[in-house]
Amino acid sequence: MAASARTPAKPRARSKGEQTREAILAHALGLATRIGFEGLTIGRLAEDLRMSKSGLFAHFRSKEALQLDILRMAGARMVESVVKPALAVPRGEPRVRALFERWLAWEQSPSLPGGCPFMAASFELDDRPGPVRDFVVQNLRDWMDTLAGAARIAVNEGHFRADLDCEQFAHDCQGIGLAFVHASRLMRDPRAHARATLAFETLLQRCRAPGRTASNPSAAVPSGRRR
Amino acid sequence: MAASARTPAKPRARSKGEQTREAILAHALGLATRIGFEGLTIGRLAEDLRMSKSGLFAHFRSKEALQLDILRMAGARMVESVVKPALAVPRGEPRVRALFERWLAWEQSPSLPGGCPFMAASFELDDRPGPVRDFVVQNLRDWMDTLAGAARIAVNEGHFRADLDCEQFAHDCQGIGLAFVHASRLMRDPRAHARATLAFETLLQRCRAPGRTASNPSAAVPSGRRR
DNA sequence: GACATATCCGAACGGTCGTACTATTTTGTC
DNA sequence: GACAAAATAGTACGACCGTTCGGATATGTC
Known part of the structure; x- marks a missing residue:
């Protein structure tokens, strides 16, 4: 499975400890x-x-270190399965949409039987100071920045209104996501996904440049395409 | 304080135990x-x-009973300080607005240093079956029904569009509230309240009957005022 | 195969958890 | 003030917590 069975290498390729640690x-x-x-x-x-x-x-030398390592792994996985694939999608609205859709998919991923750990941690740790809380905050800040950044690009591409408040956009997305978790995990509402999608589409519609619709994506001309 | 100092009555008015119990x-x-x-x-x-x-x-005869009693008290308090006062506000959009605003205020109430217990419980108990979870679900369902019902009334009053999906409205409100808690408690964003208010106003605007604006609340005529 | 080191186990520590029992005190009624 | 009932305290229990430590075992290097 690993690089080679007969090449333990000097700095050690994949020690036993590291394997179980990841498991x-x-x-x-x-x-x-x-x-x-x-x-x-x-x-x-x-x-x-x-x-x-x-x-x-x-x-791990303490439970706190364990918790931090778990969150580190979760953060890396989230980047890998949400952010990075979305970066391969064309800039602008398509990428924003990809971010959101992959985010919902990540939340429901089978490897996360209880949902996105950062969502849960948001409410569990909001009143408990310490490095774990700090890490969660930093990670969520990065995520919101990613969302806002993608929206900013969509503005520059002419997909979104020029006067759009991109941070508010990220905030609203977060609300839709949280409501999605609330509806699907707690209330077990089978319409949760449809609700989230509808809310997101409505949000997008409000953000689009004037005259631009989902079915007519080329109506508006980029205002500041080259940087 | 209680009914009378010399009238302990047969079923007892306010025993000592009940006092400490409430404390x-x-x-x-x-x-x-x-x-x-x-x-x-x-x-x-x-x-x-x-x-x-x-x-x-x-x-209490068990910790679970204690948790349930806590939630019962919280539910009663929430009705008392959010729902009941809103019912004293004129039907339609004003009442919807009152519900939302009092909800935000309740979330930040000094008697709830950690915020609305149902919000926190939503994410803490979403994967832990049992009567406590059931109680939380029931309570939140009631709350969402209250929101949706108020929106329904606003439709009947002609304040909101006739084709408004009132349950989606309640869902979207929940999202705004959750995002508010997220921004204020976890991210400590000072603009959290402004963000929530802006999101809510935008939502309201989308819900209003055509031609009707916040500053021109009498533009539309109630379609089904009676009943 | 020898050897050093990384990995893992077993047992034990002091603490805190929810809960059960038995006193003891306080409260309310006559 | 006597007396029953209610409220509170005291103590103890088994279970599990995070953590420590010394020793057994496996791993990787020569």
Whole structure:
């Protein structure tokens, strides 16, 4: 599976410890989304993975470090499966749309049985200061900046109104996403996805440059295409 | 304070136990909003109130019962300070607006240092089945129904478009509220309230009957005023 | 194969959790 | 003030928490 079976290399390619460490984090991520970051327990985690509590603990030197590593992995995965693919989509509205759609898909990803960990952490840690909270805040700030940045590009491409408040746009997107989680996970509303999509389309419509519609995407001319 | 000082009556007017019980719940509510419902601990609660753990515990027969009682009190308070006052406001858009504004105020109420307990519980309990979760769901369903009902009335009064999807309206409101909590509590964004207000006004504008504006509230004629 | 080191386990620590039992005190009624 | 009932305290329980430490075991290098 790894690079080579006979090349352990000097700085070590993929030590045993690192493998199990990642296996732990992968499972811990799924667990944390379901039972929360505070509710996540080293004993339970070790039991699930059929390891000793102390053996597992040795990989992280504290529970807080474990929580941070889980979030780091989650952040990296989110970038990988939401942000990066969206960057391959044409600039402007298509990319904004790709971001949003992939975000919803990420939230429902099978590897996240409890949903996006940052959403859950938003409400779980909002009153508990510390590095874990700080990390969540930073990550969400980055995400909102990504959304706002994509909207900014859409403005420059002439897809969105020139006077659009891009940060408000990101804020509104966040609201749609949160309402989606609320409706689908808590209320178990089968129309949750349709609701979120409708809300997003309505938002997009409000943001488009005058005269421009979804079915007539070339009506408006980019105002400042070259930078 | 109570009915009479010399009339304990047969079924007893306001026993000592009931007083402390309410004091416990009031404090527990504030605590639960900050540290979460799972994080809330009987020992901590007793310590805060300078009671013995067992003395406090005797008032509720389990932690789950305590959690339910806390939520019951929160629900009653929310009705008292959000729903009931809004019902005193004229039907239609003004009442819808009153509901939303009082909702935001309730979320920031000083007696709720950690914000609306139902918001927090939404994400904390979404994956933990049981009566506590059920209670939260029921309460939020009632709230959404209240919002949708107020919108329905606004449609009948001719304030809102006749083809408005009132449930989608309630859903969108929920999103604005969630984004508000996200921005204010987690991100500590000072513009959070302005963002929420702007989002709500934009939503209202989209819902209004054609030709009707905020500054010209009498442009449209009620279509089905009676009933 | 020898050896150093990385990895993992077992047991144990002090703490806190929710809960159960038994006193003791306080309250309300006569 | 006597007396029953209600309210509170005290103590203890088993379970699990995060963490420590020393020793067993596996891994990678020579």
